[in-house]
Structures are given as structure tokens and as C-alpha cells.
Amino acid sequence: MFQSIVEAVLCHAERTPDKLCLADDSYEVTYAEYADIIRRYASCFTEMGVTAGGNVVLEACQTIDYLAMELALHLIDAVFVPLEHNCAGDKILSLAERVGAQAVIVDRTLEGSELNVRSYEEMVELRKQASPACIKALPSIDAVSEILFSTGTTGKEKGIVLTHRSDIALAENVMYGVEMEKDNVEMIPSPMNHSHGLRRYYANMYNGCSVVILGTVMNIRKFFDNIDRFGVNSMDLVPAALAVVLKLSKNKLADYKDRLRYIQLGSAPLLENDKNKVCALLPDTRLYNFYGSTESGCTCIYNFNSPSTKDKCIGKPTHNTTAIIVDDDHNPIESSAEKTGLLATKGGMNMEGYWKDPEETASVFEDGIMYSNDIAYIDEDGDIILLGRKGDVINVGGNKVSPEEIENAAKTMPGIADCGCIPVSDPAKGSVPKLFVQMSSGAEFDPKEIRSFLKSKLEPYKVPAFIEQIDEIPRTFNGKILRKNLK
Secondary structure (H helix, E strand, C coil): CCCCHHHHHHHHHHHCCCCEEEECCCCEEEHHHHHHHHHHHHHHHHHCCCCCCCEEEEECCCCHHHHHHHHHHHHCCCEEEEECCCCCHHHHHHHHHHCCCCEEEECCCCCCCCCCEEEHHHHHHHHHHCCCCCCCCCCCCCCEEEEEECCCCCCCCCEEEEEHHHHHHHHHHHHHHCCCCCCCEEEECCCCCCHHHHHHHHHHHHHCCEEEECCCCCCHHHHHHHHHHHCCCEEEECHHHHHHHHHHHCCHHHHHCCCCCEEEEECCCCCHHHHHHHHHHCCCCEEEEEEEECCCEEEEEEECCCCCCCCCEEEEECCCCEEEEECCCCCECCCCCCCCEEEEEECCCCCCEECCCHHHHHHHEECCEEEEEEEEEECCCCCEEEEEECCCCEEECCEEECHHHHHHHHHCCCCEEEEEEEEEEECCCEEEEEEEEEECCCCCCCHHHHHHHHHCCCCHHHCCCEEEECCCCCECCCCCECHHHCC
8 A cells, every 4th residue: 555654654644643643751743743753854864965775874762753764764765774772883883884874863972983973962953943845756665765784793794675665564464463453552662773663663654553662661650651641552572571561560461451452572482481471461462472583574473362372383474474384405395293394484574685795695585585594384274383493403312402492391390580501512412402590589499300390391302411500591682592602
């Protein structure tokens, strides 16, 4: 229906001008007001020398102005390049030089650069004085909309190039996946430089809904005040944020069991204890787990709060996604529990490629198909069963063992707050599992007791040969285990 997210917003501004569009920690805007802010920022960027196809780096903020600047860039056919908030200044400038940025917008003062650097404070003042841009032609659906760079700390970062077509397909995958209604009011505390938060925002804007942006879930009073004030009826949380909400609010989520239609979760595995608790607190709320990547977005969806659930299931492909199981040479196979392969996806949501890196692109993306390293199969119901990442699978004397299976079993033991599993060398078996455990406050660490518990849950060759206590399992901001940090 729409060719870009910005076109959707401008259209909704005409149809429902007075409807709440966005709210942040400082203020709120209707669709008409948001469209006006976008057009004024478009004028600002044009005055600054930003041209069609030009790259602009923005330091991410959980604000209306940040998101308006993004859509203003789309409106003038420029390319949005977000970076995480509080990213090191040298890194911002280095990446800006790497992409030849025509402008850099930051939430601070950056000196010592010949680049066109502006602060958010400056941009807001410029916007207030600017006239709304009059744009005659909206961007083509196949034009590049953004480059999302990974935020790893080692190695060369890859820039994932996406188009407006990708954005629309991703928005539809989310919108249809969660059965989003027109009166949706969704709270999104996920960082808006990360694909997870951005794509939930896109889905709501595409559907003409309302979004409440939250800076952090650590302010639990603000979290619940927003639900009450704006009539929030859905939300998006990464697993780490859900863990914080459950810890700080105890059972208060249950007070909203008749209001919350759904909660979207994704970007990392959900801890078993948190999964069980949120299901108990919100028995009638749809609790969705999305599977995907920055390269492909939300490609599978699963309601784990449904009456019948399956172990290791990531659900069915989303609206614009075709799922394929392939062998190591990327040939399609008829998969089963006995014949697994690698999960690949095809659809308009896939990236165009890695920025200026054709060799790396060719290794994972060919003829519109994105190839992953995730081992999976499609069962008789058409559900996708995910067994783990190829690189993480532990080969124990020829038996393939998923570390996630061991971790999930261990997390069901009282006293274990979190855990992480890695392979260690073994002269007889090649490798064996080693489990690191983070004990709950007051719980005693007893490796013999843990091993005995796991023997009742797992086949003998899956039981960890070594179990070690650790203060905290290292995870990324969105909850993924940093296995390389487990030694």
C-alpha cells in the first residue's frame, strides 16, 4: 500500500491528524504534529547540504526528534545511519568518515573534525525556525533507506544495507504477526538504533497506531505510569528488559492482564524462569517470540503462551517470509527431526547486502535468499524447530549437542539464576560440555547436585563434564550470551 514508512506517516497525518502518534519522556505529538516536525527537519537537512543518496550518521536517542530526523532523511531520499547512544566519539567520527557522511548528529559536543557535526540541541533550534519542506516526489521503494552497523567491539563492523522495500516488508511481518489492531498503543523501550526497536516502531507507523518510547525500564514507576497515562495495550521487550521488569515490579504486571493484548520478545533467548513467570502473570496475553536477524528481520513468530507449545519451536514464517532448510552447500532439503539442515529465508524483508563488502555478502546472501548458521527442521505441522547455531553445537564423540538445550534444562533447577554452556577439549571425545552457572542470591553452589539434576533431564553424553560457578553470565544488552567471554 505504501512505498515507505515516511509515506505512511504523512498519509495517516491526513486521515487521522489528531490521533496520538508518538510520546517520549518529554512530550507527545499527534500524527499531524509529527508530520510537521518531519517536514521541518527535511528543510534543515537540505539547508545543511544533505542530498539524495547521502549518508547521515545519527547518535541514537529515545526521543521523538531523533525518529523525526530519521524520517526526514527518508523524505529527502537520504540514508539513515544510526549508532548506539553514548558510543565513543572517536568511533562515531571514524564511522562517519568511512561512509562519507554528509552530516553527523550527536547528543554531545564533538570537536576536532572537519565533518558537518551538529548537536541535537542545535537541530531542535534549527527545526523551530525552519519552514516545512514541500516535497514533490517521495523516495522510490527500492531506494536505500538505512545502513545498520553492528555494534561489536572487535573486528570490522558490517553495514547492513536496507531499502524502503525491506522496511515495508518488515513492518508487515510484525504487524500481521502480532495481529496488530488500528487502536494499538505500543510501548517500546528497546534502543532505537537497534533493528529490534526500529522495526516495531515501523510496524505501528505503517498501521497508523500509537507508540510510547521509553528511555529505560529501570524507572519502573515511569514504566507503569506510561501504561496508565497512554492506555498502553501492547509492548515490545528484549528478554533482558523483561527480566528487569519482573524483578523490580514483582507481580504488578498481573494488574494489566486484561489490558495487554500482546508482548513482543526477541533478539535473544528468553530465560526459562522469566518465561514461566510472565505466562503465569498474563495468562490471556499473547506472548510472541520473534526469530530473525538484522539482515532479515522478523522471519518467524511463535506465541509461547498458547495452549499447546513445542520445545525449541520458533513458530511459522511471517507474512512476507518463505523458510527453506538447506544443506551445508545451500541445496534445499526435505527436513525432519532425523534430517536437519540450516535455516534460510527468502522475501522482501532481506537486506540488499553488506555495505561495500561483496565478498562477505556473497557468503550469506544469494539470489534473494539469506542463509543462516542455525540448525533447524520443519515438522509435520509446518512449525520450525531450532536446534542451535552451527558454530555453537558441541560435537561429543560424534553426537551433536546444542548448548541451549543444556542451558534450558539447567535453568529449571531451583537456585540457578542463569547459565551458559561452551565446549572444552577432551582427548577421548574431542569436546565435552562445560556449564557456567550463576546462582540465585542465597543459593548454595553444589556441582554434584547440579549434575545429578541434569542427569534426570538429559541424555548421558549431554550432561556437562565440568560445572563452574560464575558471578554473572556475560550477555549483550539484549540478552545474548557472550560465549567467547566464558573461559
